[in-house]
Structure formats: C-alpha cells, structure tokens
Amino acid sequence: MPRVIVAPMEINELTPAERRVWEAFPCGRTVDFRERPREAADHGADWGAERTVRAEVLQALLLDGPRLEGQTPVLRVCGARISGTLDLLYADVASAIHLWACFFDEWPDLYGARLRQLNLGWSVLPGLHGNTLRIDGSLRMTGCRVRGPVRLGGARISGAVFLDGAELGEAGAELTEPVLALNRVTIDDELQAGGGFTAHGLVRLAGAVVAGSITLDDAVLSNPGGTALHASNLSVGTDLHAMRLTAHGRVNLAGARIPGQLNFGSARLSNPGGVALRASGVVGGALWLHGAPPVEGAIALRGGQLGLLYIAPETWPDRVRLDGLTYGRFGPHEPAERWLQVLERDTDGHVPYAYEQLAVAYRSIGDDAAARTVQLAKLRRHRTTLPFHARAWGHLQDATVGYGFRPGRAALWLLSLLLVGSVTYAVRQPRALKPDEAPDFDPVFYTLDLLLPIVGFGQEQAYAAQGVYQSLSYALIVMGWTLATTIAAGVTRAISRQ
Known part of the structure; x- marks a missing residue:
C-alpha cells in the first residue's frame, strides 16, 4: 500500500466536510459541495456546517498536508464556505489551488506567497490581499464577485490572468484605493478581463508588463468623476482589445507601449468635464475608435506615435489635444474640411504640427488636393495670431x-x-x-x-x-x-x- 505522510493536524479534529477535503487532497480529487450544477456562491453566508471548511484546515493541507507516493496533491473544492482567514503570508505552496464557486468569510492573505496555480473562479470574496504574489501558473478569477479591493501590486504571474465576467467592488461605494490593483505586475501570458467584467472603482495597471495581449471587450469600468483605468507606462506584448468597452471616468494610457492594436471599436467613453481618453506619449501600432458614439469629455493624444489613427470625425469630442501626435496613416478617408473641424477644437490653440501631420497623411495616400487644403487652413489659423499689418499681408496672399x-x-x-x-x-x-x-x-x-x-x-x-x-x-x-x-x-x- 502507498505510504502516507501524516501532517501535524489530526483527522479526528475535522468536521465531516473538512474530512472529505482532507482525504481528497493527496490524490487531487475534487470535493463538490454544490447542491446543483452551476450553483452560485452569492448566498454562501447561509450555508451550514455541512459545507463549511475552516481556512486553517486548508492552510494546514497546503503547507504540511498528507502526501501519497506516486500522487500529486491538489486542493480542489467546489461550493464550500471558507470560514476564517486563509493565511498564506510568505508561504511557499507546491500544490495547485482550485477553490471554485466558494464563499469566503474573510480576505485571503497571499502577500508575498509563492503558489503553483490559483483558481478562484465564480467565488465570492470580501477582498483579496496578494501584493508581490508569485504564481508559477495562471491566476483564474473568472466570474468572481469581490466586494472589496483586489490587491495584486508587484505580483509576478507566469501564466495568464483571467478576470472575464468578474465583478469587483460595490456600485456607489467609495474606495480610498483601487478596486483592482495590478500596478507593476508582470504577466508572462495574457490578461483576460472581458466578457462582462465590471469594476466599480479604479482599475490600476500603471507600470504593468503583459507579455501577451490585454482583453477588455464588453467590460464596464465605472468610476464617475475619477479615473476608471489608470494604465500609464503600461507595456503590452501585442494588442489591447477594448471593443464595446463602457468607461465612466478617465481612461489613462499615457506613456503606454502597445505595438499592436489599441482597439476601442464601438466603445463608450464618458468623462464629462474632464479627459475621457488620455493617450499622450503612447507608442502603438494602431488606435481604433470606429463605430463608437461621440466621446463625452476630451481626448488627449499629445506626443503619441501611432502607425494608424482611425477615429471618425463624428466620434471626436468638442475638446482635443493633439500637439506632437505622429501617425503614418489615418482613417476613415474623409474630405479635409471634416478633419479640419477636429483640429479647430484643439484646446491648446493653434497647433501647426497637427496640421502638418494631417497634410502629410493625406499626401501619403495620394490626396494632394486635401493636403493643400489642410496647409492653407493652417496658415489662415496662424494669421489670427499675427499683428494687424501681418494679417493684412496674409489676407492679400x-x-x-x-x-x-x-x-x-x-x-x-x-x-x-x-x-x-x-x-x-x-x-x-x-x-x-x-x-x-x-x-x-x-x-x-x-x-x-x-x-x-x-x-x-x-x-x-x-x-x-x-x-x-x-x-x-x-x-x-x-x-x-x-x-x-x-x-x-x-x-x-x-x-x-x-
């Protein structure tokens, strides 16, 4: 028979529910407490002792639990109520953790821990403390309901991060910190936060490095009057997809490096009275904002470098900042007069570079007549800044x-x-x-x-x-x-x- 290494916690100290988990752990079996398939964990606070597992039991299993020779221990639990604090502070856990559709009474503390893999999909948590966390595999929080902040600043995740369908924070609640802190995080794969991902508060990605792509398709980022997404100096390996994104608050991508697409197709960006999209200093392949309603708030693209700028004239707001923006191509191809209406909204006043850049873009597609129209408009606008005698000479010319x-x-x-x-x-x-x-x-x-x-x-x-x-x-x-x-x-x- 396989030799069992007995942990310090005795099995006779466990409840029947905990004994099921204890016995399943060494061979990686799943313990499912759910009464029906796909049962949600929203009402987990009402679950009784028959499906409650103490966090200290899970901690004992992960740190010093029983092992079977020839078997890989994995913690797999579905539909349980986790009472107490799962304290893995600075712990080095060799076993993968799958706590699917579970209800946590207290914040898990994963600060400085090193984990093999962490799956909290469809679980309900009051918050998550995981700054400087290290995960050798993926972090999955698909469909999670987290009522407080998720702190993952400085984390290093070797796999992908899945937040699709998750909801973080409470509508109307005021937080003094980001509802999702991924600042300075390093993700060696992709960040998936689409499929209805909802954040009631600030999502921080400042200084983050994502080797693959970031997906925010169909996400809702809500922080009215503040910043919905703070991703300054973000570095992405390929694309940032945010199609059909709804953002109430500022989207800040200043200084980001995104060599592929910044795709905001059909997105709704709203920050009345402030900046709705700040992408100053962005270096990217293409910025798409096609099929989108008019942006509510300003767009700031000063000093950006883009291969393609694709924003329909009717999508641009009444206030723009475009000084120093460089782009190789632009679209859609509209008469010069329509694009000139956009340049006239620049709140920095007369910005000659913006006119020169548009003229170069028109000339690159062979529309020399439009390029001349743009350059003429630049000189006419410049004329308004000159003294009387120079204006008179300009009118004559x-x-x-x-x-x-x-x-x-x-x-x-x-x-x-x-x-x-x-x-x-x-x-x-x-x-x-x-x-x-x-x-x-x-x-x-x-x-x-x-x-x-x-x-x-x-x-x-x-x-x-x-x-x-x-x-x-x-x-x-x-x-x-x-x-x-x-x-x-x-x-x-x-x-x-x-």
Missing part, C-alpha cells in the same frame, strides 16, 4: 494665390486684369510717344507690359495713356507688382513645404 496653395487664383486674377486693360485700351488707345518709331499698338501686349514687371514687349515704352487711363495704367503696374510678389512668396512657401 490668401485672396490672390491662397498662400501659394491655390495657383488657379493667380491665373484668374491675371486674366481678369488683362481683360480689363485690353478692352479699355482697345477703346481708348494711348498716344504714341514717338509716332515715327512706335510699333503698331496692341492693347493685349500693352496691358501685359504693365502687369508683368520682368517681361517687356516694347509697348509700354512706346505709348503713354493720359488722364484717367493713365491712372488705370498705374493701378495695373501696382497690382502686377503686388500679384507677382505674392505669387513668388506663396510658391516659395509651397515648394518649401514639399
């Missing part, structure tokens, strides 16, 4: 050649002035200064001689208008010089921008 981005205007002005001069001087021919030497008069080339300061056809030197027609010739000369100067300035600016 705008009206004549559109700061060099509307070359067709120059041609229209030239043709209009040429038409006026040609018709006028065809009706009233100027007198010849030297009739014997003057070439035949041509009203078109005479007008061109007046308009073009660096081109001569010999008409202006041979003929001279008188009276009001002389005044017209002076006006054509002045307008020609002015037009030539503005064209040169505008073309030089346009070439330098290219």
